[in-house]
Amino acid sequence: MIASRMKISFVTIALNEEQRISAFLKSLWNQSKKPDEIIFVDNGSKDKTVQKVEASGLKARILVKSGIPIAGARNFGIKRAKNDIIAMADSDFVLHKDWLEKKIKKADSLLRENKSS
Secondary structure: OOHHHOOEEEEEEEOOOOOOHHHHHHHHHOOOOOOOEEEEEEOOOOOOHHHHHHHOOOOEEEEEOOOOOHHHHHHHHHHOOOOOEEEEOOOOOOOOOOHHHHHHHHHHHHHHHHHHO
16 A cells, blocks of 8 residues: 555654754644644643643544653554554654655655565
C-alpha cells in the first residue's frame, strides 16, 4: 500500500511545555496534510501544558504517563496509536506547514523503491 493512502497517527510528548506548546500546536493545526489521529503524551506536567492542548481545538487524545524516561513516554504513545503510519515530533518544535506532507511523500518514494526491488 502507498503511504499517502494510509492513515497517520501523530505522537508527541511533553513535560512542562506551557511556554512553548502554543506555537507547536498552531504548527500542527496548520499542516497541509492532517494526521488522522493525534496522541499527546504528558509526562506529568505541573504547569498548564495539558490545559493548552485541551483548549487548542485539535482533536488530540491526551494520555498522562508521569515520571518515565522520554523514550518510555514515546513508546507509550506509539503503542496506543491506531493507524498504519506513526509520525513523531517533540512538542517544543515548530513544524513547517508541509512537514507531514513531505514525510509521507518520502515514505511513498521508499515504498515504491522497495516494491520495484
